[in-house]
Amino acid sequence: MKCLGETPSPLSPRQAQVLCLLAHGYRLGEVALHLGISDSAVNLYLSNTRRKLGLKTNEQCLALAVHNGWLKQDCLSHSLDKAR
Template sequence: MKPLGEIPSPLSPRQTQILSLLAQGYRLGEIAQRLGISDSAVNLYLSNTKQKLGLKTKEHCLALAVRNGWLSKNGATLKSDQPH
């Protein structure tokens, strides 16, 4: 059960994963290498994330994700919409 007032994440698991890695301080190239995808794929995921959230920067996306409980403040712990 989700805590009262928590907003469900509209992001895909991969979009959330990329935001989490950004929050942990990884650069785009490092994220691509870590996930085994191309740099352009990471950029596409970020572009789609910004569009989905109606924001212009990855920093704003990170702030919104933290504020809404989609990932922890340090990005290390992802919240899931699935019960444990």
């Protein structure tokens, strides 16, 4: 998946990867399975991402990442399409 935008990001590569998978509509367990890590590791990456960005929800993190160009807009549209 080519989610990463052109703008430098404060996120670690793994944090960005987890957000990318969420943007593609993966659920937390699916993210863990795809990356070969535990559900608790995924939750830790997301918790650290929220803390680093000063936000409360994963959705806010996704929106900020797209707004700032850390993730491409078309990545987010995948999860919106899945939700419809």
